[in-house]
Amino acid sequence: MPAEVKVKKSSKANKEKLVKKSKVAKKEEALPLDEISGFKILPVEMPASSVSPSVTHYFYFKKHNVRQDNPLTPEDRTLFLLNLPTDTTESHIKHLFRHIGKVERVSFNMTERQMEEKLMELQQNESTEPVSKKKGKKNSKEAPSKEVEPICTLLPLGSFAHVVFLEELGVTKAMNMSKKKRVWDLPETPKEKLLVGLEKYEYMYQRTRMDPEALQAQIDDFMKKFSEAQHEAAQAEAALYNVPDEDGFITVTRKGRRNNNTDGKISVTAIKAEEAQNLKPKKKELVDFYRFQMREAKRDKLVELRKKFEDDKKKIQQLKTARRFLPY
Numbered sequence: 001m002p003a004e005v006k007v008k009k010s011s012k013a014n015k016e017k018l019v020k021k022s023k024v025a026k027k028e029e030a031l032p033l034d035e036i037s038g039f040k041i042l043p044v045e046m047p048a049s050s051v052s053p054s055v056t057h058y059f060y061f062k063k064h065n066v067r068q069d070n071p072l073t074p075e076d077r078t079l080f081l082l083n084l085p086t087d088t089t090e091s092h093i094k095h096l097f098r099h100i101g102k103v104e105r106v107s108f109n110m111t112e113r114q115m116e117e118k119l120m121e122l123q124q125n126e127s128t129e130p131v132s133k134k135k136g137k138k139n140s141k142e143a144p145s146k147e148v149e150p151i152c153t154l155l156p157l158g159s160f161a162h163v164v165f166l167e168e169l170g171v172t173k174a175m176n177m178s179k180k181k182r183v184w185d186l187p188e189t190p191k192e193k194l195l196v197g198l199e200k201y202e203y204m205y206q207r208t209r210m211d212p213e214a215l216q217a218q219i220d221d222f223m224k225k226f227s228e229a230q231h232e233a234a235q236a237e238a239a240l241y242n243v244p245d246e247d248g249f250i251t252v253t254r255k256g257r258r259n260n261n262t263d264g265k266i267s268v269t270a271i272k273a274e275e276a277q278n279l280k281p282k283k284k285e286l287v288d289f290y291r292f293q294m295r296e297a298k299r300d301k302l303v304e305l306r307k308k309f310e311d312d313k314k315k316i317q318q319l320k321t322a323r324r325f326l327p328y
Helices: 003-030 090-096 112-128 131-139 168-175 197-207 212-238 273-277 291-321
Strands: 039-046 055-063 078-082 103-108 161-165 260-262 267-269
Touching: 055 168, 078 168, 090 103, 161 168
Parallel strands: none
Antiparallel strands: 039 055, 055 078, 078 161, 103 161, 260 267
16 A cells, blocks of 8 residues: 555544544533532633643532622622632633623622621711712713732632622523633733732832832922921020010020020020039938937947957957966
């Protein structure tokens, strides 16, 4: 058999295998999602990075069901999503369910009590907001969009979310999702930017360092205000010289060298340490002034005399024993 015929047959066989594989893959993608304990299992492919290869992550979700309905999480339009990656943002979830329906909002790790508190807070803000501001929102020009700061916080392990769709059809479509290949990624122009790893810590470090030009401008402004305040204080102090108060007294203020006070004409100098030593010392405390002090002094003197008498007796006895005692 010629070689060309063999090559043609092998290429046809490869094509047939690829077609079969694609058909099998399409059949698998058309299958509904697996279910466990009432939760749908949603496989999502995580993109490869420099540290780890591409892996499949499994989300678990079901229709939100609570005893008391909450306007923040209406039961007909809310999904309860489990097993979120730590880098999950609202943009990730909106991009994941973009073919299902429009997501109104996403709430992360919020219990029923926290949702009730948030609802009460929103109701209070709406009641206290003036009517003129509410009406003026429609006609007011849109403010220029500020640059959104990147997100540096990560979700804790075991995080969950409540995904609220704009219509009830979104929840219905989500519960009927198939095993179609889905990739965990953001749209081309994301509203949020998530920083992880070294980029996160570099950004946090840069945030702690102020721009040198802005810092210099702030210092110049502070020094300008400080010099103006010093000038005003000096003018107010100069205005007090030789100005008597209501009682006719002139206030003595300090000016110039340290410890020199003046009222504008007469200088009052504080005493120095060397001069203070030459002054007369104060009278000492009186000794034996009270009667109990005199009694204690006599008693101490008697005790001292007795002790001295005993010591003399011992010396004489020692001299007698040594035959050196010469009384005359």
